Amino acid sequence: MTSRKERSLQEFVLRSWLIPGALAFFVSVAAFAIVEYREYRSMVARSVDLLAHKSTIVSRRLSAELMLGKDGAIEAVSKQLATDLKLLSVGISAKPSCIETSKDSCARVFDGAVHYYQRAPGLESKIFSDITVNAPSYFESMDLHLLLWSGLPIFLTLAVGILIQRIYLRKYILKPIQSLVHTTANRSEPSPEWPIEIKDISNRLSQSFEKQEQAVFGQLARGVVHDVKTLLHSVMSAMELVNEVTEESEKRKSRLEMLQKTSTINLPKMKKIIELTLDGSREIPVRPVLGNLNATIRSSIESNRHLALSRKVNVVFDSSVSDLMVSHDAIQLERAFTNLIKNGIEAFESRSDQSPIVQIKTVIESGQVKVQIEDSGPGLKTPSDQIFKPLRSTKSHGSGLGLFVSKKIIESHRGQLLAGSSDTLKGAKFTVTLLTDREAGT
Amino acid sequence: MRLSWVALLLIVLGSSWSFATPPKKQTKLTLVKLSFLEALAPKDTTSSARFEKDYLAALDIGKRLNKRKLAQCGYELESNTFFYDASDPLQAKEHAESAVKNGAWLLVGPRRSNHYLLLVKGAESTPTVSLLASSSEVEALGKLHLSLSPTNSVMAKSAAIEISIRLKKIGANKTYISVVSEDCLSCKDFANAFDREAKKLGLKKVDDLKITGDFPETSAIVASIRTKKPAFVLLPNYSKTTSHVMSAVEGSGQNPLFVGGDGWGDSKFGFVQNADHNHEVEGFTVRGMPPVEQGLKKLSIYKDLPKTEMPSSGSALGILKSLEATVEFLCKSKPKTSTDFKKSFEKQGSKLFASPWGVSIFDLNGGNITYTRSTQ
Numbered sequence: 001m002t003s004r005k006e007r008s009l010q011e012f013v014l015r016s017w018l019i020p021g022a023l024a025f026f027v028s029v030a031a032f033a034i035v036e037y038r039e040y041r042s043m044v045a046r047s048v049d050l051l052a053h054k055s056t057i058v059s060r061r062l063s064a065e066l067m068l069g070k071d072g073a074i075e076a077v078s079k080q081l082a083t084d085l086k087l088l089s090v091g092i093s094a095k096p097s098c099i100e101t102s103k104d105s106c107a108r109v110f111d112g113a114v115h116y117y118q119r120a121p122g123l124e125s126k127i128f129s130d131i132t133v134n135a136p137s138y139f140e141s142m143d144l145h146l147l148l149w150s151g152l153p154i155f156l157t158l159a160v161g162i163l164i165q166r167i168y169l170r171k172y173i174l175k176p177i178q179s180l181v182h183t184t185a186n187r188s189e190p191s192p193e194w195p196i197e198i199k200d201i202s203n204r205l206s207q208s209f210e211k212q213e214q215a216v217f218g219q220l221a222r223g224v225v226h227d228v229k230t231l232l233h234s235v236m237s238a239m240e241l242v243n244e245v246t247e248e249s250e251k252r253k254s255r256l257e258m259l260q261k262t263s264t265i266n267l268p269k270m271k272k273i274i275e276l277t278l279d280g281s282r283e284i285p286v287r288p289v290l291g292n293l294n295a296t297i298r299s300s301i302e303s304n305r306h307l308a309l310s311r312k313v314n315v316v317f318d319s320s321v322s323d324l325m326v327s328h329d330a331i332q333l334e335r336a337f338t339n340l341i342k343n344g345i346e347a348f349e350s351r352s353d354q355s356p357i358v359q360i361k362t363v364i365e366s367g368q369v370k371v372q373i374e375d376s377g378p379g380l381k382t383p384s385d386q387i388f389k390p391l392r393s394t395k396s397h398g399s400g401l402g403l404f405v406s407k408k409i410i411e412s413h414r415g416q417l418l419a420g421s422s423d424t425l426k427g428a429k430f431t432v433t434l435l436t437d438r439e440a441g442t
Numbered sequence: 443m444r445l446s447w448v449a450l451l452l453i454v455l456g457s458s459w460s461f462a463t464p465p466k467k468q469t470k471l472t473l474v475k476l477s478f479l480e481a482l483a484p485k486d487t488t489s490s491a492r493f494e495k496d497y498l499a500a501l502d503i504g505k506r507l508n509k510r511k512l513a514q515c516g517y518e519l520e521s522n523t524f525f526y527d528a529s530d531p532l533q534a535k536e537h538a539e540s541a542v543k544n545g546a547w548l549l550v551g552p553r554r555s556n557h558y559l560l561l562v563k564g565a566e567s568t569p570t571v572s573l574l575a576s577s578s579e580v581e582a583l584g585k586l587h588l589s590l591s592p593t594n595s596v597m598a599k600s601a602a603i604e605i606s607i608r609l610k611k612i613g614a615n616k617t618y619i620s621v622v623s624e625d626c627l628s629c630k631d632f633a634n635a636f637d638r639e640a641k642k643l644g645l646k647k648v649d650d651l652k653i654t655g656d657f658p659e660t661s662a663i664v665a666s667i668r669t670k671k672p673a674f675v676l677l678p679n680y681s682k683t684t685s686h687v688m689s690a691v692e693g694s695g696q697n698p699l700f701v702g703g704d705g706w707g708d709s710k711f712g713f714v715q716n717a718d719h720n721h722e723v724e725g726f727t728v729r730g731m732p733p734v735e736q737g738l739k740k741l742s743i744y745k746d747l748p749k750t751e752m753p754s755s756g757s758a759l760g761i762l763k764s765l766e767a768t769v770e771f772l773c774k775s776k777p778k779t780s781t782d783f784k785k786s787f788e789k790q791g792s793k794l795f796a797s798p799w800g801v802s803i804f805d806l807n808g809g810n811i812t813y814t815r816s817t818q
Contacts, residue, residue: 057530061532064560070627073627083655121532
C-alpha cells in the first residue's frame with residue numbers, strides 16, 4: 001500500500017521531470033520553428049537567386065521582341081519562355097513596386113508567388129520583365145520528421161527518467177528512510193546499498209540518540225542520587241547523633257525518636273523514588289478490576305488532604321454519576337490521580353491567590369468516562385505536547401517523572417491523558433479519558 | 443683598249459637602264475574589317491558544333507581563295523567571328539554594336555530573320571548582309587541591309603504555284619490548313635505571303651492553327667485534318683517542329699501533302715527524315731538555296747575549291763557567296779575607307795549581294811528531302 005507521503009514524493013518526481021520535459025519540448029518546438037523559418041527564408045532566397053538567372057534570359061528575350069515590335073510576339077514568346085524555363089508566368093511590367101535588389105532588378109513575394117522584375121536591356125523606356133514562380137510555402141516546407149525526431153528523444157528520456165527515478169526513490173531514499181528509524185533504534189549497521197548521504201544521516205542520528213540517552217541517564221541518575229542522598233543524609237545525621245556518646249538518657253532517647261521519625265519518613269520516600277524511576281523505565285503492569293472510579297478519585301484527594309490544607313487550596317470533587325463503575329487498577333490509577341491533583345495543588349506554591357481551587361469532575365461522554373482536573377493556578381508553563389516527556393519538571397524539587405508515569409498508567413488502561421487550559425478556572429486542565437466497560441468490551 | 447671601250451659601253455648602258463626603270467613600288471593593302479555573326483542552337487550541341495566547324499572552314503577557304511584577287515585589288519581582309527546562343531537573340535544587336543565600334547566595314551549576319559533584324563538595330567549605319575533572312579521586314583530595311591536569300595514573298599509565290607500545279611495533276615481539292623509557329627517571325631511572314639499568293643491561285647484555307655515551341659500540342663492539328671480533310675498542310679516552320687507535327691499526323695493514319703517554307707533543313711542536316719513516323723510523308727518545301735553542291739557551281743571560286751574541302755551546309759555556301767561578293771564589290775568600287783565602302787554599298791550592293799540561286803524546290807518523298815529544281 002502506498003503511503004500518502006510516498007505518493008506525494010512520486011508526484012514531485014513526476015513534476016520534476018514533466019516541467020523540464022515540457023520546457024524542453026517547447027524549446028524544441030521553438031527551435032524547430034526558428035530552424036524551419038530560416039530554411040524557408042533560405043528557400044525563398046534560393047528561389048530568388050534562381051529567378052535572377054532566368055530573369056536575365058527572359059528580360060533579354062523580351063527586350064529583343066520589343067525591339068522587333070511584332071504584334072503578338074511578346075505574348076507568344078512569353079508563353080514559350082514560361083514553358084521552357086518552368087515559370088509560373090512571364091510578362092512585362094512598367095513599374096514594379098518592390099525594393100530593388102540591384103540597379104535594374106528587384107524581387108518580392110506576394111499572392112503565393114515570387115516575382116522577379118528586371119529591366120529589359122537596350123530599351124530607352126523603362127520596361128521590366130516580370131517572371132514568377134510559386135513561392136515556397138512555410139508550412140509545406142516544414143520537415144515534420146525533424147520535429148518528430150527531436151521530440152521523440154525528449155519523451156523517451158522523460159519516460160525512462162521517471163521510471164529510473166521512481167525505482168531509485170523507492171530503493172535508495174524511501175526504503176532507507178523507513179529503515180532508518182529501525183536501524184538507528186537497534187544500533188544495527190546501515191545497509192551497504194544505501195546512498196552515502198543516507199548512511200551519514202543514519203550514523204549521525206545514532207550518535208545523537210546515544211548522546212541523548214546518555215544525557216537522560218545522567219540527568220535521571222543525578223536527580224535520583226541527589227534525592228536519595230538528601231534523604232540518606234538526614235537519616236545518617238540522625239544516626240550520628242544517636243551514636244554520639246552522651247550520658248543524658250533523655251537526650252539519647254530523644255535522638256533515637258528523631259532517628260525513628262526520620263527513617264519512617266525518609267525511607268518510604270526513598271522507596272517511592274526508586275519505584276518511580278523504575279516505573280519510568282519499564283512497562284507498568286495493571287490489573288483492572290471493576291470498581292467505583294469515584295472512590296479511587298476520592299482516595300487520591302484524601303492522599304493530598306494534608307498538602308491542600310497546608311497550601312490552603314480548596315479541592316472540590318464533582319461527579320455527575322454517583323457510582324461510576326469502571327474496570328481499572330485502583331492502586332495504579334490512584335497514583336496517577338494523586339499525582340495530577342498534587343500538581344494542581346503545588347501550582348499555587350509561589351502564588352498568593354485569594355481563593356486557590358482544584359476542581360475534579362467526572363462525566364460520561366459518548367460512552368467514555370472523562371475525569372477533568374482543573375485549577376485556578378497560573379496554567380501550564382510548558383507546551384502541552386512537551387509536558388508529558390520525562391525529566392521536564394518546572395518544579396524546583398520535581399523529578400520530572402510524575403506526569404510521564406501518570407500518562408503511562410492511563411495509557412496502560414487504554415485511556416488518554418491530555419493537558420490544556422481551563423476555560424472556567426483559567427488555570428491548567430488535565431483530562432483523563434477512560435473507556436467504559438461497554439466501550440472496552442466492543 | 444678595245445676591251446675598256448666595251449666595258450665603258452656596258453656601264454653606260456647599265457646605268458641608263460637603271461635610271462630608265464622606276465623602282466618597284468611597295469603596294470600597301472587596305473585593311474577591310476569584316477564581322478561574321480551567327481547563332482548556334484545550344485540545345486542541339488552536336489549539330490551546333492558541326493555547323494560551327496563547317497562555317498569556320500568555309501570562311502577560311504573563302505578568304506584563302508580570294509586572297510590573291512583581293513590583294514591585286516589592293517585589299518586584305520580581317521575577319522572576326524561571333525557565335526552566340528540562339529535563345530538570346532539580343533546578342534546579335536550587342537555584337538553588332540561591338541563590331542561597329544571596332545571599325546567593321548561589313549557585317550555578315552545571322553540566317554534567322556529576327557536575329558538579323560536585331561543585328562541591324564545595332565548597326566543601322568553599317569552595311570550588313572544576312573545569309574538567309576527572308577522576312578518581309580528585311581526587304582524594308584533599305585539598301586544598306588541585304589540578304590543573300592530570296593524574300594518570303596518570292597519563295598511563297600513559288601510554293602503556291604508549285605502546289606497548285608501538283609494538285610491539278612492529281613485532281614485534289616484546293617483546300618489547305620495552315621499550322622504556323624507563333625514564335626517564328628519568318629514562318630509567320632512566309633505563311634502570310636503564301637496565303638496572299640494562294641488566294642490569287644484559288645486555293646482555300648480551311649483552318650488556321652497557331653503553335654508554340656519545338657514540340658507543340660498536336661491533337662487540334664490532327665482533329666482539324668481529320669474533319670476538314672485538306673489537300674495539303676502548310677507547315678512553314680523549323681525542322682524540329684515540322685517533324686513533330688508530321689509524326690503526329692502520320693501516326694493518326696492521315697496523309698495530306700505538306701508544304702514547307704525554307705525551314706525544313708535538307709537531307710543531311712534536317713530533322714524531318716529522322717522521325718519515326720515520317721517514312722510515308724509527302725510534300726515539298728521551298729528554300730532560298732539549292733543543295734550545296736548545286737549552289738557552289740554558281741560561284742566563281744568553284745573551280746578552285748579543293749575536293750577535300752568542299753563545304754557541306756547552306757550557311758557555308760552563304761559565307762563563300764558573301765566573301766565572293768565582297769571581293770568583287772571591293773575590286774569594282776575601290777573604296778579607301780569604310781565611309782567610301784558604305785556609300786558604294788548603298789549604290790551597288792544590291793547587285794552583288796543578291797541570291798544567284800533563285801528559289802529551290804525540295805521534294806519530301808517517303809520521309810526524304812531531295813532537291814528537285816530551282817526557279818528564277
